[in-house]
Amino acid sequence: MRKVVKYVILDILRSKIIIGYTILLFLISFSVFSLEDNTAKGLLSLLNLELFIVPLVSIIFSTIYIYNSSEFIELLVSQPLKRKSIWLSLFSGLSTSLVVSFLIGSGLPILYFEPSPTGIIMILIGCMLSVIFVAIALLASVLTRDKAKGMGMAIFLWLYFAIIFDGLVLFLLFQFADYPLEKPMMALSALNPIDLSRIIILLRLDVSALMGYTGAIFKDFFGTTTGFISALLALGLWIAIPLYFSLRIFRKKDL
Secondary structure, rough: HOOOOOOOOHHHHHHHHHHHHHHHHHHHHHHHHHHHOOOHHHHHHHHHHHHHHHHHHHHHHHHHHHHOOOOHHHHHHHHOOOOHHHHHHHHHHHHHHHHHHHHHHHHHHHHOOOOOHHHHHHHHHHHHHHHHHHHHHHHHOOOOHHHHHHHHHHHHHHHHHHHHHHHHHHHHHHHHOOOOHHHHHHHHOOOOOHHHHHHOOOOOOOOOHHEEEHHHHHHHHHHHHHHHEEEEEEEEHHHHHHHHHHHHHHOOOOO
């Protein structure tokens, strides 16, 4: 398993796409902090980068890598190796590579300009989002053997979490505007890792005042240690659940 993980990591880190992704993250992160006098505003500007680009690259690159490695995976399956070990090795290799890329690209500038608890939490959230969307990509790629369908599914899932989900929530808010929905909104936020990550970071940046009464409700829960740990556990479930189902399907799949 270690040899497979090492091979996957070295193979990915040599990829021009990952090298370009790392350089792009570094240039954008460094530029944002250099242009802003207030580092807190720099973190806020980086928020959209972390919430949109990181999940997009993670899910698309991971999906493409799994499909392009189909012959390598078939070779591994033909060896005396457990399918569980093979799948977890691929997941570990992809996750480690993308996390390292994020840490170099955005983590180093954040630590240099804003080495505060808020900056560290932002780095942690970025790493978790990378791993979450690797897990979702593995699930999308194992559901169908057709590369076009798998890519389409991966892009749709990113669109759903990044854009469509917020539209559905706004629709519900308008439809049930006469009812107190602040507390149900906290439960709904756990159904989207991007929204949950956004809430955690915004509360750390004390921007919750701009969110009105709903922001106060979120701050009362997610602003506490218990709420913060609960949010991290929810993000952890977003890693574990897609990985579990993808592993379950892969173990029974006829390659």
